[in-house]
Amino acid sequence: MSYLDYTRYELLRTFRNRRFVVFAFGFPLVLYFAIAAPNRHETDLGNTGISAPLYFMVGLVAFGTMNAVLSAGARIAAERSVGWNRQLRLTPLSARAYFRTKVLTAYATAFVTIVLLYAAGIALGVRLSSGEWVRMTVLILVGLVPFAALGVLMGHLLTSDSVGPALGGTTALLAFLGGVWFPISDHGAMHAIAQSLPSFWLVQAAHVGTGGSGWGGLGWLVMAVWTAAATVLARRAYRRDTGRV
Amino acid sequence: MTDASIDLQGLTKSFRGPHGVVRAVREVDLTVGPGETVALLGPNGAGKSTTIDMLLGLLEPDEGRATLFGKPPREAVAAGRTGVMLQTGSLIRDLSVRELLDMVASLYPVPLPVAEALVLTGIEEIADRRTQKLSGGETQRVRFAMALVTNPDLLVLDEPTVAMDVEGRRAFWTTMRELASRGKTVLFATHYLEEADAYADRVVLMAHGNVVADGAPTEIKAMVGARRIRATLPGPAVGDLAQLEGVTRAERHGETVVLACADSDRAIRALLARYPAARDIEIAGAALEEAFLELTGAEDAKEAA
Numbered sequence: 124m125s126y127l128d129y130t131r132y133e134l135l136r137t138f139r140n141r142r143f144v145v146f147a148f149g150f151p152l153v154l155y156f157a158i159a160a161p162n163r164h165e166t167d168l169g170n171t172g173i174s175a176p177l178y179f180m181v182g183l184v185a186f187g188t189m190n191a192v193l194s195a196g197a198r199i200a201a202e203r204s205v206g207w208n209r210q211l212r213l214t215p216l217s218a219r220a221y222f223r224t225k226v227l228t229a230y231a232t233a234f235v236t237i238v239l240l241y242a243a244g245i246a247l248g249v250r251l252s253s254g255e256w257v258r259m260t261v262l263i264l265v266g267l268v269p270f271a272a273l274g275v276l277m278g279h280l281l282t283s284d285s286v287g288p289a290l291g292g293t294t295a296l297l298a299f300l301g302g303v304w305f306p307i308s309d310h311g312a313m314h315a316i317a318q319s320l321p322s323f324w325l326v327q328a329a330h331v332g333t334g335g336s337g338w339g340g341l342g343w344l345v346m347a348v349w350t351a352a353a354t355v356l357a358r359r360a361y362r363r364d365t366g367r368v
Numbered sequence: 369m370t371d372a373s374i375d376l377q378g379l380t381k382s383f384r385g386p387h388g389v390v391r392a393v394r395e396v397d398l399t400v401g402p403g404e405t406v407a408l409l410g411p412n413g414a415g416k417s418t419t420i421d422m423l424l425g426l427l428e429p430d431e432g433r434a435t436l437f438g439k440p441p442r443e444a445v446a447a448g449r450t451g452v453m454l455q456t457g458s459l460i461r462d463l464s465v466r467e468l469l470d471m472v473a474s475l476y477p478v479p480l481p482v483a484e485a486l487v488l489t490g491i492e493e494i495a496d497r498r499t500q501k502l503s504g505g506e507t508q509r510v511r512f513a514m515a516l517v518t519n520p521d522l523l524v525l526d527e528p529t530v531a532m533d534v535e536g537r538r539a540f541w542t543t544m545r546e547l548a549s550r551g552k553t554v555l556f557a558t559h560y561l562e563e564a565d566a567y568a569d570r571v572v573l574m575a576h577g578n579v580v581a582d583g584a585p586t587e588i589k590a591m592v593g594a595r596r597i598r599a600t601l602p603g604p605a606v607g608d609l610a611q612l613e614g615v616t617r618a619e620r621h622g623e624t625v626v627l628a629c630a631d632s633d634r635a636i637r638a639l640l641a642r643y644p645a646a647r648d649i650e651i652a653g654a655a656l657e658e659a660f661l662e663l664t665g666a667e668d669a670k671e672a673a
Contacts, residue, residue, distance in 0.1 A: 140462050
């Protein structure tokens with residue numbers, strides 16, 4: 124058993140859900156055009172030396188991918204609410220294969236988000252070297268690992284009626300404190316808090332596209348700790364989660 | 369010797385409820401051999417679903433153990449030997465019925481062809497419909513098809529017909545007969561005596577978390593299927609009424625008497641011969657709940673004391 128069919132159907136289901144597609148992919152795109160299009164000729168946003176379309180593209184890529192990956196939690200909570208999780212436990216599907224499929228599906232949604240926002244950025248005049256595109260994309264994909272684990276964790280902890288506000292709030296808070304919407308000052312308490320969050324490093328990953336240097340040792344360490352903690356907790360939540368919801 | 373399909377030894381489970389600890393399942397022993405069709409019969413709250421959750425490994429017993437085919441439940445499940453239809457649960461959305469069955473089948477080592485599962489459960493017409501567009505009865509049939517497509521050695525069904533319409537029920541039991549004839553072991557929970565009687569080789573009666581009887585359907589029916597006669601009849605003492613032929617027990621509530629009968633045909637003749645004044649006569653099969661109360665009443669009284 125390769126679980127290929129299982130994964131294929133998970134992907135199919137996810138992309139067939141029209142509301143999910145509209146909000147997960149449409150929302151960042153609309154937001155991007157709303158913010159960046161009016162300023163498309165601004166080449167030096169707030170004396171950063173970065174053009175507005177590029178600056179908002181990398182910000183929204185960080186936000187949009189985080190949102191897409193975390194929303195795996197909402198789908199898990201919805202499946203649990205109809206008893207699907209219990210049903211799956213009664214099949215030979217292993218926990219490992221289950222997690223792998225959930226993470227893979229989350230990544231597929233993030234990848235579509237990236238492609239759409241890059242295309243939108245290019246449409247508004249963003250030009251980067253192929254090396255910059257690739258380095259930025261690879262580091263973003265790595266930076267999404269802790270979010271994938273967090274999404275699965277929240278999906279197994281929350282119920283379908285609480286997962287919406289919980290995920291929305293978490294995403295907003297992580298985005299705000301991580302510097303998605305405005306740059307975090309480079310010193311002080313705010314900076315210290317931001318540096319301990321995975322969203323800060325995801326934003327740094329996206330800012331490879333604006334000439335940023337990516338992650339130093341601290342960045343890798345923070346991401347590794349978040350990934351490890353969320354994975355351990357997600358496994359535990361999954362194991363416990365055999366009751367009727 | 370082949371291992372029993374199901375072997376439960378001293379299975380016990382309690383839950384903390386709002387009114388203290390509820391002992392949902394109490395030292396249940398049960399062995400089901402290959403090819404048997406067994407009904408787990410009992411009223412709501414008898415512990416049937418909790419027993420099933422434990423035998424499938426969804427719930428850890430407080431005491432005792434469950435094995436399927438001589439292995440811990442999770443191993444038997446992982447080996448794809450069980451097909452299950454739980455009491456509660458619905459379907460995930462955004463797949464067609466055919467796709468959903470194909471997805472489930474892909475997880476098993478030797479599944480039935482999806483087309484065969486569709487035919488067996490009579491859902492070919494809705495095979496291409498999305499799962500979120502199905503009616504309640506159709507959803508139940510698809511859930512049944514999901515249990516079948518796994519082509520299991522052991523089929524476990526928890527109250528499978530509860531949400532089905534009459535036609536669905538009939539189709540369901542026809543399919544079950546077909547499966548039993550293929551040598552599958554089947555365990556189904558129900559609170560309908562008629563279903564247990566008509567479709568099982570063996571009935572295990574549960575009440576208050578205990579197995580209170582275990583035998584052929586005819587034996588169980590004789591135990592719990594007793595009829596009762598209710599009549600308006602002032603006068604005769606309860607002791608005299610209980611002496612009537614075919615009557616096992618008599619009660620009086622004001623002018624009304626209730627006679628529990630081993631043989632209601634003889635009892636009604638005896639009653640009218642002896643007390644022609646009896647009127648407003650009703651003869652009814654005892655509700656399962658009442659029959660259980662009778663079977664387990666003594667024990668509960670002991671426990672309360």
